[in-house]
Amino acid sequence: MDLIKKIAELNHYKSDLSGKDFLLTWEKSDDDLKVVLQVASILKEMRKENISPRIFDSGLAISNFRDKSTRTRFSFASAANLLGLAVQELDEEKSQISHGETVRETANMISFLSDFIGIRDDMFLGEGNKYMRQVGEALDEGFTKGVLPVRPGIVNLQCDMDHPTQSMADLLHLANEYGSLDALRGKKIVMSWAYSPSYGKPLSVPQGIIALMTRFGMNVELAYPEGYDLIPEIVEIARKNATQSGGSFKVSHSMTDAMRDADIVYPKSWAPFHIMQQRTQLLMNGDKNGLKELEQVCLANNAKYKDWEYNEQVRKVTRNSDALYMHCLPADISGESCIQGEVSKETFERYRIKTYQEAGFKPYIIAALMLTNRFQNPADILMKLIERNTPRVIK
Amino acid sequence: MDLIKKIAELNHYKSDLSGKDFLLTWEKSDDDLKVVLQVASILKEMRKENISPRIFDSGLAISNFRDKSTRTRFSFASAANLLGLAVQELDEEKSQISHGETVRETANMISFLSDFIGIRDDMFLGEGNKYMRQVGEALDEGFTKGVLPVRPGIVNLQCDMDHPTQSMADLLHLANEYGSLDALRGKKIVMSWAYSPSYGKPLSVPQGIIALMTRFGMNVELAYPEGYDLIPEIVEIARKNATQSGGSFKVSHSMTDAMRDADIVYPKSWAPFHIMQQRTQLLMNGDKNGLKELEQVCLANNAKYKDWEYNEQVRKVTRNSDALYMHCLPADISGESCIQGEVSKETFERYRIKTYQEAGFKPYIIAALMLTNRFQNPADILMKLIERNTPRVIK
Amino acid sequence: MDLIKKIAELNHYKSDLSGKDFLLTWEKSDDDLKVVLQVASILKEMRKENISPRIFDSGLAISNFRDKSTRTRFSFASAANLLGLAVQELDEEKSQISHGETVRETANMISFLSDFIGIRDDMFLGEGNKYMRQVGEALDEGFTKGVLPVRPGIVNLQCDMDHPTQSMADLLHLANEYGSLDALRGKKIVMSWAYSPSYGKPLSVPQGIIALMTRFGMNVELAYPEGYDLIPEIVEIARKNATQSGGSFKVSHSMTDAMRDADIVYPKSWAPFHIMQQRTQLLMNGDKNGLKELEQVCLANNAKYKDWEYNEQVRKVTRNSDALYMHCLPADISGESCIQGEVSKETFERYRIKTYQEAGFKPYIIAALMLTNRFQNPADILMKLIERNTPRVIK
Incomplete structure (x- = not known):
């Protein structure tokens, strides 16, 4: 099968994206980028072949849209769902964030059972990317100090500098x-x-x-x-x-x-x-x-x-x-x-x-960012999914 | 079991709802309607008997409420969830639709990994049903031209002409x-x-x-x-x-x-x-x-x-x-x-x-519309679900 | 395994929380409280050990936040998701509730396929807890009279009297x-x-x-x-x-x-x-x-x-x-x-x-309230989950 060949090719690259946020393409190596593209491509084909790539039995993907979005919102929701996560939106107006709560506190409070946080913050030059890094540092601290069972990955859904997805x-x-x-x-x-x-x-x-x-x-x-x-x-x-x-x-x-x-x-x-x-x-x-x-x-x-x-x-x-x-x-x-x-x-x-x-490629790029953030060896996981062969839609 | 008898009866009807939107009851044959009612009835009984009718391992059901709703909103969410889909709401205010984006573009942008779109648009005489058809044509084009991996079904959640669910x-x-x-x-x-x-x-x-x-x-x-x-x-x-x-x-x-x-x-x-x-x-x-x-x-x-x-x-x-x-x-x-x-x-x-x-019948009607939209032979699928016998709640 | 010992300890308590809403801690026995704490503790450890406690294949958890919330909102979403439920928010502004609809009607309308309703209503002294009981009575009636297939449990997410989670x-x-x-x-x-x-x-x-x-x-x-x-x-x-x-x-x-x-x-x-x-x-x-x-x-x-x-x-x-x-x-x-x-x-x-x-304990407390509300013998269910040993994240 073509899929298996594509998965095997992943091993040619020297890349480890696991545990690292994807904030700017220029912080990633060529091989990192190639792995993301290849994984996205594989996930798209799996979907076409009705093979579910669900890797999570439960878990949340938090979205934090500080600006309007349709395409990216639906792409993020699609990617999370494809991998088995439920989306929970952080609506800053419905929360107590306006009460002067710090970024580092909110970042931890929403992450107790979360696997990813997707952030769009593109309104202020010099701010959006900085905000994502602040969130990242807060998550690092929370994870290191035993507050969080896993370190949620951050997906940059558009900042002031880059729009990597x-x-x-x-x-x-x-x-x-x-x-x-x-x-x-x-x-x-x-x-x-x-x-x-x-x-x-x-x-x-x-x-x-x-x-x-x-x-x-x-x-x-x-x-x-x-x-x-x-x-x-x-x-x-x-x-x-x-x-x-x-x-x-x-x-x-x-x-x-x-x-x-x-x-x-x-x-x-x-x-x-x-x-x-x-x-x-x-x-x-x-x-x-x-x-x-x-x-x-x-x-x-x-x-x-x-x-x-x-x-x-x-x-x-x-x-x-x-x-x-x-x-x-x-x-x-x-x-x-x-x-x-x-x-x-x-x-x-x-x-x-x-x-x-x-x-139409965006949902798969986001799913690939999630999968490579979570697993050191994406090829291994993808092969397991192919072998498991759970249909996305019952046949 | 009574359920098996009910499922077998489905084969008496000459109906094929698969791949067709359910927009007006008067566009459907008597047998079409009877099949929907029977499937809804079966799904209701399965739920009572704790048999999960989950047919999707992942997938989105988009809801687009252009008017207020409680009953239909929860019925749609319940139906989608029962079959294994996550609901993603298209909130036109949080999206870029106000920027003059065309209906045909939005319809495709929200559908890359979607299986159904439920629409309520009942405010304007001569508009709601027309809008649903516009969305449908856009999805047809997207599917035909390889933009969409499946053609999402449209569920009319109330228009200016009919309220079929x-x-x-x-x-x-x-x-x-x-x-x-x-x-x-x-x-x-x-x-x-x-x-x-x-x-x-x-x-x-x-x-x-x-x-x-x-x-x-x-x-x-x-x-x-x-x-x-x-x-x-x-x-x-x-x-x-x-x-x-x-x-x-x-x-x-x-x-x-x-x-x-x-x-x-x-x-x-x-x-x-x-x-x-x-x-x-x-x-x-x-x-x-x-x-x-x-x-x-x-x-x-x-x-x-x-x-x-x-x-x-x-x-x-x-x-x-x-x-x-x-x-x-x-x-x-x-x-x-x-x-x-x-x-x-x-x-x-x-x-x-x-x-x-x-x-209380509405969630099951919507689920039946989804199931019959997706499968040419609902009886086959329902029998598989009965045989699989996955409990909805662990026993 | 330590988990098995902890589960066994549950049998020392005389408690039956099943089918009862958790509205005020002072309505519960000491053993009831100890069971909730122990179950929460077990669920936290299971999550750490990558054992999925998913007990629902489908089902909704309704949230009704009549006041702002971040922590509790995400805790409720996390708990529901952990057990396999999708969260559906009752946003009273997007619904027809303002039209003079009665509490007892709304309570039933949102519950046809729901397993839990989480309510925050802390704004009015003498009102919040009363409201939860009104909802509860409406659900009792709906269940008794065959409107609802199960009686959804109510989780008090903060009222005027208590904030039990x-x-x-x-x-x-x-x-x-x-x-x-x-x-x-x-x-x-x-x-x-x-x-x-x-x-x-x-x-x-x-x-x-x-x-x-x-x-x-x-x-x-x-x-x-x-x-x-x-x-x-x-x-x-x-x-x-x-x-x-x-x-x-x-x-x-x-x-x-x-x-x-x-x-x-x-x-x-x-x-x-x-x-x-x-x-x-x-x-x-x-x-x-x-x-x-x-x-x-x-x-x-x-x-x-x-x-x-x-x-x-x-x-x-x-x-x-x-x-x-x-x-x-x-x-x-x-x-x-x-x-x-x-x-x-x-x-x-x-x-x-x-x-x-x-x-960080709150999501697990809420999940424990849900689990004990649904099952008369939580120890049995938890043992089954341990034996099933479904990984939360694929390995």
């Missing part, structure tokens, strides 16, 4: 489209800013994409209007990754020029780094007027770049006029979800189903 | 009260409007009742004050059903006259069809003043019919002064939940426990 | 700290009022503590500023318990004096009994101005007792300057969660991890 799902999608990770070598992928009528979109997706896609020999180009910079340290990481992997990394400032001969395009809006910094400051000061003013300034600035729309004209300059279009969804689609946005209706429609398939 | 539970209750479906032949059931101090109650229950109860040879009478019409096309369906089934269908305009010699009575308030049409228009236009005015007009109109209360006096004209009282609950009970309402306190109390029993 | 967890923590329940005999425990900048904290924790801790031969002292009385009937119960158990019970009015030579201290704020009575009245009358005034009066009164802070100075008068500090959490920590509060930062920090461990 998104970028890993995107990468698995690419590997599937091109046949393998190796086949991506030499491909040109353009992560481009695009116009949106909304404001304050997180930087984590473009940052996550450039930092991850530069690791597999691709030629990555980051395009945006002057001023729409990302966090400089992360751009630097992308640059280094490209050098190490034998690919390339380039920053430019014209969508159409960047898109020329692109194999893959990822046009998506984001807010400029320095605006997000100001916004964080204003939010923390509770300066509502300041925030309104900043929004107006920012929207007015965005409006100068309405021509940064991915459409039929731009598509024509890409490789064979048919670059693979990617998006984390929902996209701002001109004439559908807004008057003018990131992508024209016609162009989006050409690749719509592909974007759905792209999104 | 309610009417089917009501029918199973009647079959239990009278011993069988056949025993209902020739019985007189009155679906009557009743006064309520609230406004804008959906038409789906009375419509569902007249369209379903006319299919089994009952004499169905629909009574309401002039002007409180239901959707004409559905009244027409009831009329045709009655002719075909050898029963009768009649519309009249006096509660007391209608109730005379009734075996079964279902007094319940609803808003007039033409008011609901205006309301939908005003809601879509966001016309708040118009809505307030309409509410005043409607309440004033309702108030003319305060004497449409089911009470001891009216009960006395029914068969043996003891017609079986039905209600989908909660009822507006005079002197208990409101000053004056659909039913007097004394009369409701006589049949209160019966209405609870009536409601 | 908290006090039992606290007691199990003490038994663990001192080695056994017997070792607590003769120990001095001080339940002391402490200053808090917030107002209207429930009386249920101090009441639960004095009523429970007096049953095991401890010397219990209740200290509070004049006027901060608890419900007199419950104080009377504590007094009687102390006499019967061979311990002592004393009320006093100086924190420092009370703490002298204390083995265990529990400094925690609460509102005065007569204020809570007034508050209930004002809340029921919807008197918002009255409530604001009462809050001001109460806060001003609290402010007179800012010196009721547990800190290094007070700690020094306790036994060996090292009394075990307890709190139900979250504590109002001076200089951390508020300017001045119940405990100083330094002192809290000394015992912080201990308070986390204390909280």
